[in-house]
Amino acid sequence: MRDLLVAENVTKRFGDFTVLNNVSIHIPEGSIYGLLGPNGAGKTTFIRIINQITYPDSGSVLLDGETLKPEHVRNIGYLPEERGLYKSMKVGEQALYLAQLKGLSKSEARKQLRYWFERLEIGDWWxxxxxxxxxxxxxxxxxxxxxxxxxxxxxxxxxxxxxxxINANRIKDEILHLRDQGATVIFSTHRMESVEELCDHIALINKSDKLLEGKLSEVKRQYRTNTYEVGIESEDNKRLEKELKEKFQLSKANFKTLGNELKTNIHLQNGHGPNDLLSFLTNRGQVSHFVELIPSVNDIFIRTVENNRS
Amino acid sequence: MNHLPIIIRREYLNRVRNRSFIIMTFLSPLIMIALIAVVSYLSQLNNDKVREIAVLDESGIFEEVLKSDEKNKFTFVGETSVDSLKEEVKTNELYGLLHIPAADDLDQYKKNITFYSEESPSIVVIDNLNDVISQELTDLKMVQNNVDLQHINNLKTRVNVRIENFTGEETSEFGSILKLIFGGFAGYLLFMFIIIYGNMIMRSVIEEKTNRIIEVIISSVKPIQLMLGKIIGTSLAGITQFAIWVVLGTVLLFVVSAILGTSLSELQSPQQQMLMEQASDPAMQNKIEVAMREVLNLPLTNLVIAFLFFFVGGYLLYSSIYAAIGAAVDNETDTQQFMMPILMPLILAVYVGVFTVIENPHGTVATVFSMVPLTSPVVMLMRIPFGVPLWQQIVSVLLLLGTFLLTAWLAAKIYRVGILMYGKKASYKELYKWIKY
Structure with missing residues (x-):
């Protein structure tokens, strides 16, 4: 996949304070790219650099293979976190004004507005x-x-x-729809469950450094712990648990079952694969639950940031 | 991409459509005219009142001199005691009581004439009394010393120094006053314009910050474009307002004088009547002719061109500072600490204009202040009617424009950083850092 936006070694300082330290980010075309990080990590500054609101002290940003230039604002749509509209201006007039600032002609802007107002059923707000x-x-x-x-x-x-x-879902659908039509989306949020749902790529920035970047599935693979949730029904759950403890590393599981199973998380080590575990288990009792524990984005986020701190 | 026209259009329309703007535009001339009418009515009311003054003249020599006129009515009373007269004057609510005791020697009158009144009397009345009585006493003394009064009066000479400039054109004091009025008006207009519309610009910058729309907008346009668009759009709205005021004011004045034609002429104050009377006298007529020539002789072309340059330059200079202040703060109450650098030079300029230019339009102080960029627009506009060498005007305009460019550059830097700073109270030190970013 081609990269729509490439940032290479971007550094930005405010006085003595470094906001972005040599950050490189590659955003593939047609992806929904999650830009994650705690408060004050430098996400907003990075986004403002893409929007040419501020400029990097060093490093380069390419959009579609070209160095960012003022004309590119036409190709970018930005919904800032600190956002608002002119309170005393009429909806239609205001939307037309902002569209014109993005370089649309008045008639084109009107056409697009009509489409969107109809689509979101807000036509009578004009x-x-x-x-x-x-x-x-x-x-x-x-x-x-x-x-x-x-x-x-x-x-x-x-x-x-x-x-x-309800409306959040509506907007989520619209974002997906826009992606399907070819747009590339950068998505910055603290709500990890929406990252899980929407993003196919992520990058994590903490204290001005980029800590990780990549396809979400690959990042998850990197962070996999070889831990399996297991539910098994045997004649003597106590004895089975003891037996398992000798062979594997166990931890407390947190899932629901219908029967009276032994519930545990099993962490595989020493080259043991899931099949080894499964065949071990099927000999001991009735396996009702066997799932690999995939790290959530939330886990990855917290682990990476805490590792970085220590 | 040039978004400037789009921004100017929005800023202009937004101002002009604003309800309070519309109300102010159409109400202000009415208020002004009502104010003028009330003031002239009140002054007429005051003038109409005849001051009744009781006179107890024990000397008997002033009855001829203290003549009643339309403003003062002197009533001579017979021999009574001063104290009972005082009571009477008080109960009858007369203006006052003038007591002239009898004296053997004319010199005694110097000290012992007294004016009694409830409140302290008008200085005009007392001056008038002093003059009249002194004159009479002088005359009497001269007669006492066998001086021929007739002869003295014939010998009295009154000089009226003619004022001419080096090209030989006659000027008059009236001309100087006229120049002051022209210059003062231009300077004051600029002063008002800067304060009213500069504040408007500042408020609109703050509004964009508090509405949080600013980041949306500057992701499409450069901050400097937004700032310039704001300044120009708001100024155009201001000019529109002024134009409407001028047109409306003129029309209203005509309408009012047509409807109240007769009563308006009755509104004339006695001073005006006096002027009218004097105008019929040939010497005065000559003076008026000179004054008319004076108006035409004013460097009108120079005045108009300079007005445009200094008005635009001064306004742009100050409004970019206003825009920077708006960007530096979060709400209007925080603007106070930054208003000083704007108001100080402006007020200084007006003071210098009023006090120094009148005294000596080409003195060092006036010249220097008409060159220093922050005060030059107001002071130079006040000086120009008195004739300022072209090179001075050009240097001043160039300095002004240079300073504007510098200020706009600095303001844009503050603006660029400031509009994205929320909840942070900026200090001067902070602003300096922003400029360096």
Whole structure:
């Protein structure tokens, strides 16, 4: 897959404080790319650099193989975390204004607006002022304004804040739809479950350093612990547990079963594969549950950040 | 991509459509005219009142001199005691009581004439009394010393120094006043314009910050474009407002004077009447002619061109500072600490203009302040009617524009960083750091 956006060795300092330290990031075309990191890690600064709101002290950023230049703002749609609209301006007028600033002609902007207003069923808001709308409604307008000019690259910083679950889902579907139509999405959030659901690539930034980057499945493979959740029913669960403890490393499991099984997490070591475990288990009793424990993005996030701290 | 016209358009329309802007635009001329009407009515009311003054003249020599006129009515009373008269004056609510005791020697009158009144009397009245009585006493003394009064009066000479400039054109004091009015008006207009519309720019920058729309916008346009768009759009709105005021004011004045034509002429103050009377006298007519020529002789072209340059330059300079302040703070209450550097030079300029330019339009102080960029727009506009060498004007304009470019560059730097800073109270030290980023 071709990379739509490439950042090479980007460094940014504010005075003596380094916000980004030699960060390189490759964002494949057509991906939904999760940009993760604790508060103050430098995500927003990185996003602002892509938007040419600030500029790196060193390093380069390429969009579509070209060094970033002012014309590129047309190809980028940005929904900042700190966002808002002119309160006393009418919805339609405001959307037209912002679309024109993105380089759309007035008629083209009007056409796109009509499409999106119809799609999100907000057509009758055209002449309302933002201050008359609820926060969730205003967020919808904000979303439309971000995607209106059909940019190649969409950047969403905490896009679901301010939405109720139903509308959050609606927006999630729209993001996926835009990706399917060819847009590349950078997605920055603290809500790990939405990363799990949406992203196919992630990068993790902590204290100005990039700690990891890659395809989500590969990152997970890297972080796999060879741990399996096992539920097994035998004649004597106590004796079986003792037997298992001698052979494998166990830890407390946390899942539900219907019967009276022995529930445990088994950590495989010394070159043991899952098949070895499974054949060992089937000889001892009725296996009702056998699942590999895949690390969640949340686990990966916390582990990486804590490792980095120590 | 040039977004400037789009931004200017929005800023302009946003201002012009604003309800309070519309109300102010159409209400202000009405308020102004109402104010003028009330003031002239009140002053007329005040002038109409005749001051009744009781006079107890025990000397008997001033009855001829203290003549009643439309403003003062002197009533001479017969022999009574001062104390009972005081009571009477008080109960009848007269203006006051003038007591002239009898004296053997004319010199005694110097000290012993007294004016009694409830409140302290108008200085004009007392001055008038002093003048009249002194004159009469002087005359009497001269007669006492066998001086021929008629002869003295014939010998009295009054000089009126003619004022001419080096090209031989006659000027008048009136001309100087006229120049002051022209210059003062231009300078004051600029001063007001800067304060009103500069504040508007500042508020609109703060509004974008508090609305959190700023990051959305500067992901599409350069901050400097947004800043310039704001300044230009708001100025155009200001010019629109001024234009409407001028048109509306003129129309209203015509309408009002047409409707109240007669009563307006009655509104004329006695001073005006006096002027009118004097105008019919040939010497005065000559003076008016000179004054008219004076108006035409003002460097009008220079004035208009300089007005445009200094007005635009001064306004741009100050409004970029206002924009930077707006970017540096989170809300309007925090702007106070930064207002000083704006208001100080402006107020200084007006003071220098009012006090120094009047006294000596080409003195060192006036010249220097008409060169220093932050004060030059106001001071130079006040000086120009008195004739300022072209080179001085050009140097001043160049300095002003240079400073504007420098300030705009600095302001843009502060603006660029400041608009993305939330919840941080900026200090001057902080601003300096932003400039360095």
């Amino acid at each position: 002449n309302k002022k933002i201050q008359e709308l609820s926060k969730g409604m205003a967020q919808k307008i904000q979303f439309v304004v971000t995607v209106l000019h059909r940019p190649k690259l969409l950047i969403f910083d905490e896009p679901f804040s301010g939405f109720d679950p």
